[in-house]
Every structure is written in C-alpha cells, then in structure tokens.
Amino acid sequence: MEPQTVFQAAPRGRFITFEGGEGVGKSTQMLRLAERLRAAGVEVATTREPGGSPRAEELREALLSGRLKRFGPLAETVVIASARADHVDRLIRPALKRGAWALCDRFIDSTRCYQGAVGGVAAETLSALEQVAARDAFPDLTFVLDAPAMVGLERARRRAGQGAAPDRFEAEDARFHERLREAFVAIARAEPGRCRLIDATQAPDTVAAHIWDTVVRRWPELEPRP
Template identity: 50%
Template sequence: MLQEAPTSKASRARFITFEGGEGVGKSTQVKRLLQNLQRHDIEAVRTREPGGTPKAEAIRSFILQGRSESWGPGAEAVLFAAARLDHVNQLIAPNLRNGTWVLSDRFHDSTRAYQGLTGGVDDKLIAGLESLALDGHAPDLTIILDMDPEAAFKRVAERAIEDGLALTGDRFEKEELEWHKKLRDGFLSIARDNPDRCVVISAAQSEDTLEAAIWEAVTQRFPELLRGSQA
C-alpha cells in the first residue's frame, strides 16, 4: 500500500490522477509531484490502482498475475471496480475530507481505457461500475502521460538492462503492440471527451522536463498553489 507522510493541511483538498499506457513514467512523476506539493506545504498522499488498501492490493495481485485473464475483460472490470470501491471508501474519501490532497497512479479512466475502449466492455456496464465505485469522488485533475507504445517499451527495456533486471511483463504488459496502440488511442479519446478535467502531456522527454510540465499544468489548474507560496 503506497502512502507517504503528510506535511500541512490545505484549505481545499484536491484529487489528482495520473493515466497513460505502460512504461510512460507515471509512478516516477506521482512521486515527484508529491514532493513538489510538500515543498509548498501541501499535505498530500500518493496511492495507486489497482491497490491502495490491503483488500485492493490483493485484487491487484490476482489480476496482474494473469489469474483473471480467462474470465474476460467484463469480469476484470468488475474486479477493478470492487478494488476501487474499497480504495475510495478507505483511503481516498477520508483523506480528502481531512484536507489532504490525494495523488493516484491510475484511477477510473484506466478501466474505461483498458476494459472499455480497448477490451470492448459495454459502455453502460463501465458507467454503472464507475458510478458505484466513485461514489461522487471524481478527480479534480487527470494528467494523461502520452507516448508511442513502441518507444515506451524500448525505454523500459533499456532501463531494465541498465539496472541488471530481468524484463518480465504483467497481465497487460504482455499484450501485443497493436493492443497497446489501441490503448493509447483510448486514453486520448478520454482526454478529448473530458477537456475540463484531463490534460495530455508528452512523456517522450526527460524526467526533469516532464516534471516541470506537470507542475505547470497543476499550478495552472490550481493557482492557489502559487499564491500560497508568495504569501
């Protein structure tokens, strides 16, 4: 379960999610945004999906090991929704009520993109599961990190070689390249349909440059961050 020590209370807690395909650097940038918020005296926690709570982490392990693959994307969507419901009830909602910002590495848009737009699960089922699991806790901002899947996987492979690690794929990383291209199109479609919530940022740049672009997007959406630092 990923959580980090908070700093101070914010006048209004915000919920920010990171989305995108495999290997685009979401986890790294969630950590960096958390650090930037804490430097501005914003109390924040980071988490991930599927996961974030013990029950949700158990579902994560079950899915990513490929044990649910034979059940089909519809059943996987239900499992993700069950994990998300616990995540919202046990971690996200309580922190937001207490004035703590929440940063999540993936949230409901991943179910839309993976099981819905890419997996072919009916929109009505996706919408119904989403309504149940979110219980009104939609993100204030969603940052979609966009990158050509072939380039993303090449980057992952190069870093694995540098670190001396074996390159293994989970349930979704093992899908064919065309599947991942369709997934990328799914996330971009979500961004087009939700321009007030979603910001697309190219992940095909250095980690430092990407961090700066994300911080700019966050402060444009929540200008009180900069006003507070000038007080």
C-alpha cells in the same frame, strides 16, 4: 517584506490522477508532484490502482498475474471495481475529507481504456460501476502521459530488469498497446476541462515542469506570495 505564506489545503482536498500506457512515467511524475506539493505545505497521499489498500492490493496481484484473463474483460472490470470501492473508502475519500491531496497512479480512465475501449466492456457498464465504486471521489485533474506504445513498453522492460516476466498487460501485442494509446488520447481530448495531455517522450524534468505549471494555473494559491 512579509514572510511567505504557506498554502492551506481546502476543506475538501484535491484529487489528481495520472494515466497513460505502460512505461510512460506515471509513477515518477506522481512522486515528483507530491514532492513539490509537500514543499508548498500541502498534505499529500500517494497511491495506485489496481491496489492502494490491503484488500485491493490482493486483487491487484490476481489481475496482473493473468489469473483472471480467462474469465474475460467484464470479470476483470468487476474485480477492479471491487478493489476501487475498497481503495476509495479506506484511503482516497478519508484523505480528501481531511483536506489532503490524493495523487493516484491510474484510476477510472485506465479501466475505460483497458477493459472498455480495448476489452469491449460497454460504456454504460463502466459508468455504472464507476458510480458505485468512486461516487464522490472523481478526479479534479487528470494528467494523460502520452508516448508511442513501443517506447513505453521498452521503458517498462528496462525498469523491470532483464529476465523479468511481463505482467498481464505488458505481455499483450503491439496493436493492443497502440489501441490503448489511442483510447487515452481520445479521453484527454474529449474531457479538456479535467484532462491534460502531456508528451511523455520529453525529459522527465520537462514533463514535471509542465505538470507543475498546470497545477498552479488551476490552483494559483499554491504559488508563494511575496
């Protein structure tokens, strides 16, 4: 029997994003997928938004602290786009160019939902800022993890620990988070070629298995050959 071949990344790497409301398990599932990909011989860069680069992390702190809330959703959107441009230039695009896979916890769809669908920023404005900030670094595949808003918020609070203050978005009311959930689901259904809607109320192992199955169906060369 010939030895198994190790998957070689394409000249341009793949870009996978994880989206959804608070506490749905995006970070956990991103790290689990990264582990599986590395075991298959793929170079992987994991990152997050807002943030992902030193300058973008500074803007993340300003956003999540709530200091920008008084300026309104449009101002938040411009700050996020600025952070994204730096993040893409310094981390995501270089990773893709060298053939690595980039996995990101939140990206353009979170802006579309938080600042767009719920915040009221016009879709045309969001699209224009996406083109400036992301340009050639749009996701190849997006997992939208879905769970009832209150389930996700309770998970987020347990993760943060008792007595921890909620961030700018966790502190919003239940209706805000239900509208977010509806917006994420709407994106997943509107873009089935890019997005996969995953039931995040399932056990983490089950969610991870669904994600891996989707990835190898999209890129069957990941599966080892006999």
